[in-house]
Amino acid sequence: MNANHHKIGFALMLCLFASTLNAADIAAGKSRAETCQGCHGNAGVSNNSLWPNLAGQPAIYLEAQLKKFKSGTRDNPTMKPIAEALSDADIQNLAAYFASLPAKSSGGDATLAKAGKDQVPQCMGCHGNKLQGQGQFPRLAGQHPQYLAKQLSDFKSGSRNSSTMNAIAKTLTEDNIKAIATYLGSLTN
Ligand code: HEC
Numbered sequence: 001m002n003a004n005h006h007k008i009g010f011a012l013m014l015c016l017f018a019s020t021l022n023a024a025d026i027a028a029g030k031s032r033a034e035t036c037q038g039c040h041g042n043a044g045v046s047n048n049s050l051w052p053n054l055a056g057q058p059a060i061y062l063e064a065q066l067k068k069f070k071s072g073t074r075d076n077p078t079m080k081p082i083a084e085a086l087s088d089a090d091i092q093n094l095a096a097y098f099a100s101l102p103a104k105s106s107g108g109d110a111t112l113a114k115a116g117k118d119q120v121p122q123c124m125g126c127h128g129n130k131l132q133g134q135g136q137f138p139r140l141a142g143q144h145p146q147y148l149a150k151q152l153s154d155f156k157s158g159s160r161n162s163s164t165m166n167a168i169a170k171t172l173t174e175d176n177i178k179a180i181a182t183y184l185g186s187l188t189n
């Protein structure tokens, strides 16, 4: 083997090594997710309106939130001990698994949803033009309205921390929040 072959071989080996390190394992995520099912549902769609659907949420967003629960940056007494038990690899695999599942619409009150429709164009620049989420920005479409309303109130009061969302939520009244959350939950994409 001449020197060039060695260089190519070494570069290839580095690539393979890097891709094994970063590859999320969806199957491992699925089996780890058994402990999440009781609350988040068996396909990432929950039956309780205060427990968020995870199906179809961007993996980057899910990973970031699990790390925030673990560190306490996002303060939640239910999720903290659960996230503390997860390794970085668990978090990556769980995020990839839930991101791979199809999202489901929560349905909801059509009249109230209509009132919320006019207020969401200002959200699309970050959350996507179908509110489907992208990268660090969560999917809002189809999420449980009660969960969304709680999060917007938490951003408004500052009990959930995000400089961007804290500023946006402060501009919304309780009626705005209710209408927006109902509209978002009714979306089907
Ligand atoms: C006992 C019920 C329960 C269990 C079990 C549970 N969760 Fe949760 N989870 C919640 C609740 C409640 C919230 C909402 C917290 C809030 O209001 O901010 C939540 C929020 C989340 C969020 C944030 C979603 C978003 O849209 O921001 C993620 C991600 C999450 N859970 C992942 C998991 C994973 C992964 C597991 C399993 C390893 C799990 N949860 C197990 C109750 C649970």
Ligand code: HEC
Pocket: 052, 064, 119, 120, 122, 123, 124, 125, 126, 127, 136, 137, 138, 139, 140, 148, 151, 152, 161, 162, 164, 165, 168, 180
């Ligand atoms: C400039 C970008 C930006 C805009 C505009 C924006 N958001 Fe967000 N939003 C974010 C980011 C970033 C997060 C994640 C915050 C975190 O890391 O906890 C978020 C999170 C959320 C969440 C939490 C979702 C969940 O699953 O827990 C809700 C609800 C939300 N935004 C609603 C809205 C609504 C409604 C609007 C329009 C009125 C809006 N956002 C506009 C950036 C934005």
